[in-house]
Amino acid sequence: MDDHVSSLQHVHTSNPVVTVSGLTKAFTGGKTVLRNVSLSISPQECLGIVGESGSGKSTLARCILTLDSFDEGELVLDGQVVRGLKRNELKRLRSRLGAVFQHPAAALNSRLTILQSLLEPLDQLKGYVPSYMKGMPSGRREIAAHLLGMVKLPASYMDKYPHQLSGGEKQRVTIARAISTEPDFIVLDEPTASLDVTTQATVLNLLKDLQDELGVAYLFISHDLAAVHFMSDRIMVMKDGSVLEDFAKEALFQPDRHPYTQSLLEVFSTCCLPTEPILL
Numbered sequence: 001m002d003d004h005v006s007s008l009q010h011v012h013t014s015n016p017v018v019t020v021s022g023l024t025k026a027f028t029g030g031k032t033v034l035r036n037v038s039l040s041i042s043p044q045e046c047l048g049i050v051g052e053s054g055s056g057k058s059t060l061a062r063c064i065l066t067l068d069s070f071d072e073g074e075l076v077l078d079g080q081v082v083r084g085l086k087r088n089e090l091k092r093l094r095s096r097l098g099a100v101f102q103h104p105a106a107a108l109n110s111r112l113t114i115l116q117s118l119l120e121p122l123d124q125l126k127g128y129v130p131s132y133m134k135g136m137p138s139g140r141r142e143i144a145a146h147l148l149g150m151v152k153l154p155a156s157y158m159d160k161y162p163h164q165l166s167g168g169e170k171q172r173v174t175i176a177r178a179i180s181t182e183p184d185f186i187v188l189d190e191p192t193a194s195l196d197v198t199t200q201a202t203v204l205n206l207l208k209d210l211q212d213e214l215g216v217a218y219l220f221i222s223h224d225l226a227a228v229h230f231m232s233d234r235i236m237v238m239k240d241g242s243v244l245e246d247f248a249k250e251a252l253f254q255p256d257r258h259p260y261t262q263s264l265l266e267v268f269s270t271c272c273l274p275t276e277p278i279l280l
């Protein structure tokens with residue numbers, strides 16, 4: 001393995017996988033959508049962000065994924081300050097960031113087979129052998145079969161096209177793709193919002209099991225406080241681009257919560273959450 005490839009392998013430390021300090025952003029000619037946002041996510045932790053539509057959750061996620069720029073503040077990913085990175089350094093960093101978005105159909109190219117879509121991120125990392133394939137035959141079909149198995153889909157799905165899969169199955173493929181490069185950290189931006197209630201519960205359960213298995217950290221974004229409470233270790237509440245408060249999930253029902261958080265609690269519903277382990 002050459003130096004370039006070996007430098008991509010994990011070094012697990014207790015340093016945060018993501019640190020955002022004082023991040024501020026306005027779209028050209030528009031209002032400020034992020035105001036002095038700071039957060040930090042530790043290895044293996046899930047930080048949930050909840051807030052009404054337009055509060056800036058997705059813009060924050062896109063900034064952290066280095067897909068959007070920001071005006072002020074600092075972003076540190078995997079110990080590297082992002083501002084000022086050279087193009088190839090940024091490309092390498094990006095290839096190791098996992099992301100799952102709301103609409104799986106939009107995330108999968110309709111002309112590619114599931115195998116081709118699944119292996120896109122690994123194809124960017126030429127020569128990288130994921131640790132889950134060490135000591136095993138690591139041809140493309142073997143890797144695809146392994147990844148499909150991780151999300152409880154049959155290996156035969158690798159030869160299908162996205163239109164042949166249900167919404168929940170497509171989302172499981174995007175989750176398998178997100179974990180394929182063994183990221184330390186995955187952004188989950190409303191990953192279940194386009195799914196029916198039963199499938200939402202199944203996908204949330206899968207994401208939680210994968211987190212236990214892989215030790216990955218999540219940024220879980222949702223307007224659904226119950227889903228955020230189910231998934232997260234800590235919860236951050238956003239409104240109008242600002243962080244209102246940030247607390248351990250156990251503190252959600254405490255009486256000193258911000259009035260806005262209390263108003264979200266009034267519509268707290270656990271109907272979409274898994275109550276029993278769900279067999280996928």
Ligand SMILES: Nc1ncnc2c1ncn2[C@@H]1O[C@H](COP(=O)(O)OP(=O)(O)OP(=O)(O)O)[C@@H](O)[C@H]1O
Nearest residue numbers: 027030033051052053054055056057058059060223
């Ligand atoms: N590309 C853009 N150009 C201009 N304004 C934008 C752009 N993207 C988002 N905005 C604005 O930024 C604000 C925050 O949007 P964002 O999508 O981050 O909110 P959100 O909390 O994720 O909302 P939702 O839950 O509906 O996805 C909104 O007022 C939105 O209209």
